[in-house]
Amino acid sequence: xxxxxxxxxxxxxxxxxxxSFLEAVKSIFHRKAIAVEALKGIxxxxxxxxxxxxxxxxxxxxxxxxxILTGVLYPSSGRVQIxxxxxxxxxxxxxxxxxxVFGQKSQLIWDIPPVDAFLMNKAIYRIPDKEYRATLDMxxxxxxxxxxxxxxxxxxxxxxxxRCEFIMAMLHRPQIVFLDEPTIGLDxxxxxxxxxFIKKMNEQGVTFILTTHDLDDVERLARRVILINRGEIxxxxxxxALRGYLGKKKFVTVRTAKPLSTAAFPGMEILNAFSEYQMxxxxxxxxxxxxxxxxxLDEKYEIKDLTVEEPPIEDILKSLY
Amino acid sequence: xxxxxxxxxxxxxxxxIGLAEDLAYRGNFLIRFFVMFLSDLLFPLVxxxxxxxxxxxxxxSLEEVLLIQGIFMMAKGFANLFFFGLxxxxxxxxxxxxxxxxxxxxxxxxxxxAATSFSLDNSGSLLGGLGIFIYxxxxxxxxxxxxxxxxxxxxxxxxxxxxxxxxxxxxxLFKWVGNSRIYEIFNTIxxxxxxxxxxxxxxxxxxxTYFIPIAMLAFFxxxxxxxxxxxxxxxxxxxxxxxxxxxxxxxxAMLKSYSSAGG
Amino acid sequence: xxxxxxxxxxxxxxxxxxxxxxxxxxxxxSHILVSLFVGPVYFLVQxxxxxxxxxxxxxxxxxxLDEMLVYYGVTTLINYxxxxxxxxxxxxLIRTGRFVTFLLRPVSHRFFALSQKVGHRLLGFWLxxxxxxxxxxFVFRLPLVPANLFWSLLSLVLGFLxxxxxxxxxxxTGFWLVxxxxxxxxxxxxxxxxxxxxxxxxxFPGWLQKVLFFLPFQYISYVPVRVFSGSYELxxxxxxxxxxxxxxxxxxxxxxxxxxxxxxxxxxxxxxVGV
Numbered sequence: 001x002x003x004x005x006x007x008x009x010x011x012x013x014x015x016x017x018x019x020s021f022l023e024a025v026k027s028i029f030h031r032k033a034i035a036v037e038a039l040k041g042i043x044x045x046x047x048x049x050x051x052x053x054x055x056x057x058x059x060x061x062x063x064x065x066x067x068i069l070t071g072v073l074y075p076s077s078g079r080v081q082i083x084x085x086x087x088x089x090x091x092x093x094x095x096x097x098x099x100x101v102f103g104q105k106s107q108l109i110w111d112i113p114p115v116d117a118f119l120m121n122k123a124i125y126r127i128p129d130k131e132y133r134a135t136l137d138m139x140x141x142x143x144x145x146x147x148x149x150x151x152x153x154x155x156x157x158x159x160x161x162x163r164c165e166f167i168m169a170m171l172h173r174p175q176i177v178f179l180d181e182p183t184i185g186l187d188x189x190x191x192x193x194x195x196x197f198i199k200k201m202n203e204q205g206v207t208f209i210l211t212t213h214d215l216d217d218v219e220r221l222a223r224r225v226i227l228i229n230r231g232e233i234x235x236x237x238x239x240x241a242l243r244g245y246l247g248k249k250k251f252v253t254v255r256t257a258k259p260l261s262t263a264a265f266p267g268m269e270i271l272n273a274f275s276e277y278q279m280x281x282x283x284x285x286x287x288x289x290x291x292x293x294x295x296x297l298d299e300k301y302e303i304k305d306l307t308v309e310e311p312p313i314e315d316i317l318k319s320l321y
Numbered sequence: 322x323x324x325x326x327x328x329x330x331x332x333x334x335x336x337x338i339g340l341a342e343d344l345a346y347r348g349n350f351l352i353r354f355f356v357m358f359l360s361d362l363l364f365p366l367v368x369x370x371x372x373x374x375x376x377x378x379x380x381x382s383l384e385e386v387l388l389i390q391g392i393f394m395m396a397k398g399f400a401n402l403f404f405f406g407l408x409x410x411x412x413x414x415x416x417x418x419x420x421x422x423x424x425x426x427x428x429x430x431x432x433x434x435a436a437t438s439f440s441l442d443n444s445g446s447l448l449g450g451l452g453i454f455i456y457x458x459x460x461x462x463x464x465x466x467x468x469x470x471x472x473x474x475x476x477x478x479x480x481x482x483x484x485x486x487x488x489x490x491x492x493x494l495f496k497w498v499g500n501s502r503i504y505e506i507f508n509t510i511x512x513x514x515x516x517x518x519x520x521x522x523x524x525x526x527x528x529x530t531y532f533i534p535i536a537m538l539a540f541f542x543x544x545x546x547x548x549x550x551x552x553x554x555x556x557x558x559x560x561x562x563x564x565x566x567x568x569x570x571x572x573x574a575m576l577k578s579y580s581s582a583g584g
Numbered sequence: 585x586x587x588x589x590x591x592x593x594x595x596x597x598x599x600x601x602x603x604x605x606x607x608x609x610x611x612x613x614s615h616i617l618v619s620l621f622v623g624p625v626y627f628l629v630q631x632x633x634x635x636x637x638x639x640x641x642x643x644x645x646x647x648x649l650d651e652m653l654v655y656y657g658v659t660t661l662i663n664y665x666x667x668x669x670x671x672x673x674x675x676x677l678i679r680t681g682r683f684v685t686f687l688l689r690p691v692s693h694r695f696f697a698l699s700q701k702v703g704h705r706l707l708g709f710w711l712x713x714x715x716x717x718x719x720x721x722f723v724f725r726l727p728l729v730p731a732n733l734f735w736s737l738l739s740l741v742l743g744f745l746x747x748x749x750x751x752x753x754x755x756x757t758g759f760w761l762v763x764x765x766x767x768x769x770x771x772x773x774x775x776x777x778x779x780x781x782x783x784x785x786x787x788f789p790g791w792l793q794k795v796l797f798f799l800p801f802q803y804i805s806y807v808p809v810r811v812f813s814g815s816y817e818l819x820x821x822x823x824x825x826x827x828x829x830x831x832x833x834x835x836x837x838x839x840x841x842x843x844x845x846x847x848x849x850x851x852x853x854x855x856x857v858g859v
Contacts, residue, residue: 012582013582067421070421070424070425071424071425072421072424072425072580073580073581074577074580074581088580091424092427092428092429093427095424095425095426095427096427098425100422100425102421102422105418105419105421105422107422109338109342111341111342111345111346112338112341112342112345116337116338116341117338119334119337119338120334120335120338120437122334123327123330123331123333123334123335124331124426124427124428124433125426125427126327126330152345348761348766349761349765349766349767350766351766352766352767352770353765353766353769355766355770356766356769356770356773359770359773360769360773363773363777363782366777367782367783367787370783370787370788371637371644371783371787373787374644374645374787375641375644376637376638376640376641376644377637377640378636378637379636379639379640442766497614500614500615500618502615502618502622505618505622506618506621506622509621509622509625509626509629510625512625512626512629513629516629516632516633520632520633520635520636521632522632525632
């Protein structure tokens with residue numbers, strides 16, 4: 001067992017702050033405390049080599065969990081054991097073996113090329129020269145950034161920068177890597193490159209813990225999903241199990257040449273009728289097959305435009321709650 | 322020994338990167354260097370103007386006052402160059418929510434914050450102070466080897482006081498997020514160190530010697546260099562170490578409170 | 585005439601922007617209240633310095649000890665009324681590209697920034713000026729009564745405008761330079777030294793005083809401070825209070841023209857380069 005989390009609780013204390021000048025002065029002497037339970041006692045274990053997706057809406061307790069697991073935050077109570085360490089107690093020793101990429105927090109240095117910024121981590125993690133060379137070469141060719149690492153960071157595109165962030169985070173060959181929204185704001189091609197990289201590293205035995213809002217990330221990468229909401233784990237199983245749990249729903253928005261009928265159709269429900277020619281509907285693909293349904297629409301109404309979407313993550317959570 | 326080497330490597334890498342950043346905007350860098358140099362000459366300039374008007378601090382010649390101010394600037398310049406940037410660094414990171422990135426690194430956050438804040442701009446400050454110091458030393462009776470030895474020892478203590486201040490300030494910024502006025506507070510408090518201690522009232526002299534050892538910033542080093550044996554020197558030296566110890570305690574307490582509050 | 589006035593002054597905009605700025609900054613009360621510590625402690629150091637310097641003499645460059653302390657006290661207080669970050673703000677807007685949004689609005693950014701300053705300083709008046717004044721008056725027993733209230737207020741308002749125009753003109757350099765923090769701090773040091781913030785300008789060498797008389801800086805702080813105590817002297821020139829305030833007024837207009845000129849050059853450059 002690589003990661004063991006048991007009965008993890010975290011309660012934040014906030015202080016009420018008055019708006020007026022007088023209240024601000026008062027608050028120096030006496031403040032009203034408000035306790036917020038961010039984690040209500042969660043437990044799970046992760047085996048070496050797993051790739052676990054951590055999902056949940058904003059404020060669910062996701063980032064609190066990650067912060068505790070990375071040794072940044074002290075929990076209120078509970079037990080965490082990762083690779084033999086208690087993260088917040090053995091911080092220095094523990095973090096030498098982990099890596100982290102935060103989609104919205106850059107570790108690179110804005111005005112200088114990534115290859116120079118890497119040297120900082122080389123010094124911080126005390127990586128010997130030979131090992132550093134080898135790892136850098138391996139990561140650079142996997143991520144295809146031979147040219148980019150020598151360009152000042154500020155001149156890189158977001159996708160190029162993110163790939164360099166991965167190098168920065170993995171130069172010391174961590175066995176556990178935490179990813180927080182690693183593909184946020186990236187275009188499809190850039191996302192794909194990053195996902196392929198994560199897959200390859202995972203095949204080499206690196207354990208990944210991925211938090212994201214992007215369901216695509218989870219679908220392409222994770223075999224196991226942990227859903228967290230209001231400080232509790234509401235689901236912890238494989239992706240297939242999640243699908244089953246959900247029913248197979250798709251959202252279809254269609255624009256047609258002929259007026260659409262609003263008559264009932266088994267397995268279909270109209271969510272929004274923008275006009276006679278344009279509607280948004282929810283499809284239960286267990287009752288009616290998507291391909292067949294589209295064919296039916298086209299034959300009868302002549303499709304001019306069509307989009308098919310997965311239910312957003314918030315909906316999944318709603319249905320689970 | 323290995324740890325010391327690791328630390329040296331961390332700082333030298335930080336310096337290389339800092340230098341590379343400086344050179345990214347060469348023009349701005351040169352101006353900033355020059356500004357640091359100029360702003361350091363400010364207090365000596367005022368002192369010069371005042372002395373030229375015929376006034377003087379009783380018992381202190383112009384050169385002797387410049388000696389204090391030169392040492393003060395050198396100490397601050399040295400601190401700015403090598404570690405004081407940690408205050409700004411930590412303050413910004415806490416404000417922008419990036420401080421967590423420092424906690425996931427396997428080394429001392431204080432050293433990491435100091436090493437990654439290196440900027441050669443600040444050498445302007447060091448050079449300005451050094452210039453005044455050399456001028457002032459050449460105008461006072463030549464110090465002997467013992468005076469020089471004592472001076473270097475006290476200069477180290479002076480740096481330790483500034484390091485303590487940097488810990489108090491950055492520790493405060495964990496709670497008082499984004500308040501850049503902390504520098505004003507610092508500059509105001511340390512202003513007492515720019516002038517001969519003897520001009521202050523007894524109560525303030527005691528405060529500056531035995532409580533917040535600001536007299537150690539420049540007054541004591543200057544006094545021993547010109548051959549004085551100022552009272553309270555030894556006790557004040559001890560206080561500097563206590564001050565450093567207290568600063569470390571404070572800083573780690575604030576870090577712990579940050580880590581339990583989640584920023 | 586009315587049209588001309590409305591180009592440079594818009595009362596409704598002024599009150600709206602000032603009120604918004606006041607509220608925005610009110611959230612940073614604890615930052616502003618730092619002045620209650622910094623101001624008095626800074627003054628305390630000056631008190632010790634000048635008390636020591638005056639031990640063997642009763643006057644220095646025409647100042648008695650009490651007058652010197654009033655000089656520093658009033659300098660601190662006036663600064664609370666007139667300081668601003670117009671330079672920093674404008675350069676930040678240009679650098680981040682947010683300045684474009686102002687070009688799209690039918691208001692002069694300069695007037696907008698001035699209105700912001702009014703709101704910001706109104707807050708400073710309550711949180712900095714009033715408490716520090718009371719501390720100076722009651723704790724340090726500084727006789728902080730203006731020689732003539734009318735001229736003092738007028739000179740203060742002119743100093744307020746002068747500070748703004750100088751800072752705003754420094755901000756305009758952002759149209760030409762990418763990284764300007766170095767140049768800005770360079771200007772700010774000059775501004776403060778030559779405005780008499782650190783030492784009364786009469787301590788400077790005679791030739792420099794004569795030069796300083798013609799530069800805009802003394803009209804920011806030195807002139808209002810001297811008008812407050814009711815006697816003006818620089819570079820061997822002694823002037824009656826109404827005369828120096830009138831000159832101050834002329835200089836504010838001149839500085840307004842300079843900033844307008846720089847502004848037009850800057851805008852040309854900004855739009856010429858393309859957004």
